[in-house]
Amino acid sequence: MELATIRDVSRHAGQSVRIGCWLHNKRSSGKIQFLQLRDGTGFIQGVVVKSEVPEDVWEAAVKLTQESSLYITGTVREDTRSQSGFELNVTGIETIQIAVDYPITPKEHGVDYLMDHRHLWLRSPRQRAIMVVRSHIIRAVQHYLDENGFYLVDPPILTPSSCEGTTNLFHTKYFDEDAYLTQSGQLYMEAAAMALGKVYSFGPTFRAEKSKTRRHLIEFWMIEPEMAFVDHEQNLVVQEQFVSYVVQYVLKHCRKELETLGRDVSRLENVQAPFPRITYDEAIRRLQESGHEIAWGEDFGAPHETEIANQFDKPVFITHYPASFKAFYMKPDPTRPEVVLCADMIAPEGYGEIIGGSQRIDDPQLMQERFAEHELGEDAYRWYLDLRRYGTVPHSGFGLGLERTVAWICGLEHVRETIPFPRLLNRLYP
Numbered sequence: 001m002e003l004a005t006i007r008d009v010s011r012h013a014g015q016s017v018r019i020g021c022w023l024h025n026k027r028s029s030g031k032i033q034f035l036q037l038r039d040g041t042g043f044i045q046g047v048v049v050k051s052e053v054p055e056d057v058w059e060a061a062v063k064l065t066q067e068s069s070l071y072i073t074g075t076v077r078e079d080t081r082s083q084s085g086f087e088l089n090v091t092g093i094e095t096i097q098i099a100v101d102y103p104i105t106p107k108e109h110g111v112d113y114l115m116d117h118r119h120l121w122l123r124s125p126r127q128r129a130i131m132v133v134r135s136h137i138i139r140a141v142q143h144y145l146d147e148n149g150f151y152l153v154d155p156p157i158l159t160p161s162s163c164e165g166t167t168n169l170f171h172t173k174y175f176d177e178d179a180y181l182t183q184s185g186q187l188y189m190e191a192a193a194m195a196l197g198k199v200y201s202f203g204p205t206f207r208a209e210k211s212k213t214r215r216h217l218i219e220f221w222m223i224e225p226e227m228a229f230v231d232h233e234q235n236l237v238v239q240e241q242f243v244s245y246v247v248q249y250v251l252k253h254c255r256k257e258l259e260t261l262g263r264d265v266s267r268l269e270n271v272q273a274p275f276p277r278i279t280y281d282e283a284i285r286r287l288q289e290s291g292h293e294i295a296w297g298e299d300f301g302a303p304h305e306t307e308i309a310n311q312f313d314k315p316v317f318i319t320h321y322p323a324s325f326k327a328f329y330m331k332p333d334p335t336r337p338e339v340v341l342c343a344d345m346i347a348p349e350g351y352g353e354i355i356g357g358s359q360r361i362d363d364p365q366l367m368q369e370r371f372a373e374h375e376l377g378e379d380a381y382r383w384y385l386d387l388r389r390y391g392t393v394p395h396s397g398f399g400l401g402l403e404r405t406v407a408w409i410c411g412l413e414h415v416r417e418t419i420p421f422p423r424l425l426n427r428l429y430p
């Protein structure tokens, strides 16, 4: 008999199916056993009635423990009380393995314990829901960009130079040379944009950040679109349409998962372009008015971002930051060179910066001056300067942090749950 999946049981109402699954949980009333089964595609309750099944099937059900693996056979019955809308009237059980002493019991466990058992914790309904949403976010990202004329281009992971400052680089030897794990594919995407027009990368990036916050991972995944002949203003329009699409796509396809996570979806339904824009100057003014001690020229921390976010009901762009603490490649505002043509997109509800982006410097002279100011060895960046020497054009791009986006859309306290195997300051296992 061909295997069915829990996701598709609705197509088999009234019929007999066989499903490969695990026992998630079990309740018994002496004469009936209620098996909570999961197969990765969903959850369903299997009902074993002692008076209706052969003795060996009843005994097999009695012996099943949490996370035991099995093939189950049963008749699909509509049941409006259950989450899936269906139940399984069990007729047969083939046990694959009885799991002994599964380490994650339905009782409460501490975060460190769960993190040590991340390889098993992923099986829980909540963690599964997060991974399903993550997968749909990636799907939406690729749909949007592929449908809007972007080509996917893969940047290298091992690089000779830094993109986002030299303080948090992961160093490694590359035979006799020094190499670093990439912090961002951007510089390579700029080269690709000069070859293909509109491009994006999607891959892992690394920051040896000593910060232990609920928004920072050491290894995280970034989506980095880069566009030739696109200026700062046009860059923002792409970003707000892109993010709106992703959020609405998840709302459409992941209702059940968002429900499992207890997410208030009304806050997400509102995420439709256009998004509000304020300058860094205005953000400083708003922060000072609401009692924060911050002066012009200082960067924002999490409490500042949250304060600004709480003043809006959609993601908000903060634009035109001081050049002094932003990346070397950002183009100065021609009318006011002390600020740059950049924007951070701050997610609502305190989830912080999900996008950093900017128009890039296109003038070779200015680019060279920036290398000197930022003490970036020109040798490693010679190729990057070439992009400004041979047919330079105005161009812009941005980076969307996948895990912060997952945290926001799922409504999670901490980014450690947004990635299958998080790399954190004190965690490399499992």
Ligand code: 4AD
Pocket: 163, 164, 183, 184, 185, 186, 207, 209, 215, 216, 217, 218, 220, 222, 224, 225, 353, 354, 355, 356, 357, 358, 397, 398, 399, 400, 401, 402, 403, 404, 415
């Ligand atoms: O603002 P960032 O550093 O920008 C760049 O890397 C640019 N080169 C992107 C570009 O223009 N192509 O990072 C972009 C985003 C942030 O907004 C945040 O969402 C995420 O990446 N991010 C992190 N996410 C998790 N953990 C960290 N340590 C992160 N650092 C950045």
Ligand code: MG
Pocket: 344, 353, 355, 356
């Ligand atoms: Mg940033």
